[in-house]
Amino acid sequence: MRRLLTLLTIVALAAATGCGRKEETKPPAAGQAAGQASADAVKEARAAAGLCREHGVLEPLCTKCNPALAPVFQAKGDWCPDHGFPKSVCPICYPERGGRPAVDVSADDAPADGTKVILKGKDTARLAGIETATALAGRGAAEIVAPVVIAYDAGRVAQVTARAPGVVRRVSADIGSFVPAGATLAVIESAAVSGDQSRMAAARSRVQSAQADYRREAELEKKGISARKEVQAAQQAAREASAELEALQASLRGVGAGSGGRYIVKAPVSGVVTQRTVSLAGYVDTHAPLFEIVDTSAMWGEVAVAEAELGDVKAGMPVTIVMDGLGGREFRGTIANIAPIIDPQTRTAKARVRLPNTGGLLRANMYGKARIAVGGTRSSAVVPQGAVQRAKSVKLAFVRLKPDEFEARRVEVAPGARHGGMVEIASGVEPGEEIVVAGSFLLKTETLKDSIGAGCCEVETK
Secondary structure, eight states: OOOOOHHHEEEEEHHHTTTTOOOOOOOOOOOHHHHHHHHHHHHHHHHHHTOOTOOOOOOGGOOOOOGHHHHHHHTTTBBBBTTTTTTGGOTTTOOOGGSSSOOOHHHHHHHOOOOOOEEETTTTTHHTTTTTEEOOEEEEEEEEEEEEEEEEOOOGGEOOOOSSSSEEEEEEOTTTTTTTOEEEEEEOOOOOHHHHHHHHHHHHHHHHHHHHHHHHHHHHHTTOOOOOOHHHHHHHHHHHHHHHHHHHHHHHHHTTTTTSSSOOOOEEEEEEEEOOOTTTTTOOOOOOOSEEEEOTEEEEEEEEEEGGGGGGOOOOOEEEEGGGGGGTTEEEEEEEOSSSSTTTTTTTEEEEEEEEEGOOOOOTOOOEEEEEEEEEEEEEEEGGGGOEEEEEEEEEEEEETTEEEEEEEEOOEEEHHHTTTTTEESSOTTTTHHHHHHHHHHHHHHHHSSSSSSEEEOOOOO
């Protein structure tokens, strides 16, 4: 038995013609040289990724260069009439897919959307216990689903530097450790500290002397000996001496005072040490940061919203972020702002969501899925829970096309939409379709390996 995906049939059809039709170009004018070089670089990057140089879709699927493929996709119902590409890879409707199908089968090792399973014999489905039911129409809350990456809040990141060159004599914090504000991070021995201590002592002495002069002149004024002008001059001198001392103290604040030519580097904020560049007995200067401390009590979720959907997304909209790496745990927040720039490669803009991070579960660069509630309702299909199977890392449902033919569909299950043994499918199945509710394990197994037994199933290309 064999398993061939529908996509491979289309690739085979394209093999005879290729995607090699290229437009002739004239040498760019002097003023256009930079732009031409950039365009050429983009085309080369596309070719290296297996994409059509001119149109940015998978080369075997480019209907612009291979018009004979268009009827094939139109017959499958996979067609974008507005742009003349297969809908599944249309770079204008789905810029985030990069000209590729929505699912990269090689990446998740699960069946491709649209995989056909044809059972041999009319009674095979009945003998295998396959039962179907009609998907009902549902009306769920309208939402946009987009990928999200967790990032630090830049306003909660502190870079700690040395205030004077020296040699590290003690290191008290390591990467990953939590430090409260004011905690000792390191002790550094520096010749400059002796000079600081001398300047501090001299400043304190000047303050004491100036304040004593002011008090004396004030007493003499009461006795009628000193003039008011002399008292005011003494008062001004005392103020200047105090300001000089405060400025010197401010320059040393946060690093702590030591003794014997040493000073203490302290944490300016509470947080987790994410970087450390110092080592015992190492030499440090004032240029490179010694530590990075991040307050991770709140993080940002950076949602990549497709250009075509930006019109429906606004600040203040509620967002639910699901982290697969945390067992599907959900985090909720609202959109704080939307970046005013589109990424030229992905054609997406970042919508930032502030997320409370109790327990520190969220970490920078974690990936997840964001659901943005945009208001209103969406069309969906309601099916029994048994209709949804997990295959590898994706969720599958099987739709009956003919008595002995079934099609695998990758589905998105609406969050929280489970009632009375029914589940709401946000995408992948349409209301009215006949969906397998029992015996789908047999079909799932067939899509994951070449066979399950002697001649019980066969997968053919349609």
